[in-house]
Amino acid sequence: MSMSIRIRANLYKDSVALMRIAQAALALPGVRQATLMMGTPANKDILAQAGLGSAQADAAGPGDLMIVVDTDDAAAGEAAHALCARLLDGGDGPAAARASDAPLPHSIGTALADDAGRGTTLAQISVPGAYAGAEALKALKSGLDVFLFSDNVPLAQERAIKTLAQRKGLLVMGPDCGTAILHGTPIGFANRVRDGAIGLVGASGTGLQEVTCQIHAMGEGVRHAIGTGGRDVSADVGGITMLQAIDLLAADPQTQGIVIVSKPPAPEVTQRILERARAIDKPFTVLFLGADLSAAALPPHIVPVKTLYQAAAQAVAACRGSNAAAADAAAADAAIAHAARDEAKRLAPGQRFLRALYSGGTFCTEAQVLWRERGLAVASNVPIDKTGTASANGGGHVALDLGSDEFTVGRPHPMIDPAPRVARITEEARDASAAVIILDVVLGYASHPDPAGALAPAIVQAKADCARAGRHLVVIAFVCGTEDDVQRLSEQQARLREAGALVASSSTAAAIIAGDIVARG
Numbered sequence: 001m002s003m004s005i006r007i008r009a010n011l012y013k014d015s016v017a018l019m020r021i022a023q024a025a026l027a028l029p030g031v032r033q034a035t036l037m038m039g040t041p042a043n044k045d046i047l048a049q050a051g052l053g054s055a056q057a058d059a060a061g062p063g064d065l066m067i068v069v070d071t072d073d074a075a076a077g078e079a080a081h082a083l084c085a086r087l088l089d090g091g092d093g094p095a096a097a098r099a100s101d102a103p104l105p106h107s108i109g110t111a112l113a114d115d116a117g118r119g120t121t122l123a124q125i126s127v128p129g130a131y132a133g134a135e136a137l138k139a140l141k142s143g144l145d146v147f148l149f150s151d152n153v154p155l156a157q158e159r160a161i162k163t164l165a166q167r168k169g170l171l172v173m174g175p176d177c178g179t180a181i182l183h184g185t186p187i188g189f190a191n192r193v194r195d196g197a198i199g200l201v202g203a204s205g206t207g208l209q210e211v212t213c214q215i216h217a218m219g220e221g222v223r224h225a226i227g228t229g230g231r232d233v234s235a236d237v238g239g240i241t242m243l244q245a246i247d248l249l250a251a252d253p254q255t256q257g258i259v260i261v262s263k264p265p266a267p268e269v270t271q272r273i274l275e276r277a278r279a280i281d282k283p284f285t286v287l288f289l290g291a292d293l294s295a296a297a298l299p300p301h302i303v304p305v306k307t308l309y310q311a312a313a314q315a316v317a318a319c320r321g322s323n324a325a326a327a328d329a330a331a332a333d334a335a336i337a338h339a340a341r342d343e344a345k346r347l348a349p350g351q352r353f354l355r356a357l358y359s360g361g362t363f364c365t366e367a368q369v370l371w372r373e374r375g376l377a378v379a380s381n382v383p384i385d386k387t388g389t390a391s392a393n394g395g396g397h398v399a400l401d402l403g404s405d406e407f408t409v410g411r412p413h414p415m416i417d418p419a420p421r422v423a424r425i426t427e428e429a430r431d432a433s434a435a436v437i438i439l440d441v442v443l444g445y446a447s448h449p450d451p452a453g454a455l456a457p458a459i460v461q462a463k464a465d466c467a468r469a470g471r472h473l474v475v476i477a478f479v480c481g482t483e484d485d486v487q488r489l490s491e492q493q494a495r496l497r498e499a500g501a502l503v504a505s506s507s508t509a510a511a512i513i514a515g516d517i518v519a520r521g
Helices: 015-026 041-049 055-059 074-088 108-113 129-141 155-168 205-217 240-251 267-278 308-320 324-344 361-373 419-429 451-468 489-498 507-519
Strands: 002-008 031-038 065-071 122-125 145-148 179-182 185-188 195-202 222-227 257-262 284-288 302-304 353-358 378-380 397-401 434-442 474-480 502-504
Touching: 002 055, 002 074, 015 031, 015 074, 031 041, 031 074, 041 055, 041 065, 055 065, 065 074, 108 129, 122 129, 129 145, 129 155, 145 155, 155 240, 179 205, 195 205, 195 240, 195 308, 205 222, 205 257, 205 308, 205 361, 205 474, 222 240, 240 257, 240 267, 257 267, 257 308, 267 284, 267 302, 284 308, 308 507, 324 474, 324 502, 324 507, 353 361, 353 419, 353 507, 361 378, 361 397, 361 507, 419 434, 419 451, 434 451, 434 507, 451 474, 451 489, 474 489, 474 507, 489 502, 502 507
Parallel strands: 122 145, 195 222, 195 257, 257 284, 284 302, 353 397, 353 434, 378 397, 434 474, 474 502
Antiparallel strands: 002 065, 031 065, 179 185, 179 222
16 A cells, blocks of 8 residues: 655645546546645644645645545556646646637636626635635625635634625625525536526525425526525624525515525524514525524514425425425325335344435435434434534444545545445445435536436445345435436436435435334334
8 A cells, every 4th residue: 555645836726626636536546545635724634634644744835735645556656646637737627628728817806807898796716715715805896796615714704704795785605605506507516407586595505406406396496596605604704694695685576485594593693584584575484404493483474494395395385375396296205105114124123223325414414303303313423413423333323424524535525426425335234233225316517427327336236235134225315406407317316216226306305204214113
């Protein structure tokens, strides 16, 4: 085994680009791990915890790129570094095939100077967190709204940036904002959904994706989906972007209904958001995952819901006055639940536990909320009550967010590279106590081109291995996406069904069906 590291000084690429390059390196023979990270203190800590730290990494600055590969031998390492260098320099990729030889702008100022009257209104920023705040300020001072993909931005800077934006009548989505849809244009990890009359505000990326896709499935469309970044609803930031986004949607005559999707905000922020919604004469659907709003004495036009699916269904019903598509989905999921109960009868006596292997953090949170209501004690690496067991390897019911840092060291995010989940499916199937495996499959921009196709062989193998051991394994999956996504919803669902998985219509339905199987014993 050979571990090697190369440092590229003053070279920044955003995390999605780095994940793609790491995925290409991992496909080479003899490559065990490949990770490309900026040299921030947080990233160095992650490498050290994974046993990949070194003096070279310690010496890297926050604007330097660290390329770490773990290979079978030195030759494989050289090949991996050579491929990474070629892709970073623009070879074998879209940058190498640009139609124009014109140099790309290297600052917001030069980009605006080259704009030639096109009317640019938004800056998408993805630079190291230490510099992201300064770039966001430049964009705001130039009169641009900001989509801030960068993470590791100091909290004080976030508040200062958003305070300035608020004063100038501009919007900052982020930091660490992964998803948005503006005037029908997807930004970051997002799906292709039809235009419509529903506006959304979300501090959750995959939460926004699921709700917008479910709205699309129910025959309605999305006017805007505005991401805020997860810290926006904290007491320190005060919900600045969320409140601005609500006001923007309220003032837009083409937005007929508004959906809010978030983990529970700080109490004082929750009060501000609900007070703002009370004063707006449009229907609101409010999902604060895991929070109970029953004591909030809300007026009829503000409807609290508990799940991502309910958020979409209520928003569509508020716009239409009814929702026949929701009834159709409920009937389909009832049939799947019946099939799941039939499969459950084939489980061996010792098979009692859920193993949820999610790539979307919000899906992991929603499942824990639903299972807690059913009296199930669930261990997770991202526990909702912060007091539960966080074991990723122990027995019992387990819900994992495989996109968390501890699972992505040396590998791209599982929405881009399914390999970590393939290995985990095999591992869980070997556990004689595992009864149900739950999987999400996320489609759209920046995601894997065929995620279900990559997972299907592992599902087939896992079920076959269990059968040889005298056990039965229930696999429940759902696909977050639309027929208009490049991966195509129906094709992804078909691949999962062919592999032997039961395919639910939503994240909510998958979690409920899985929980009901084990709750019945």
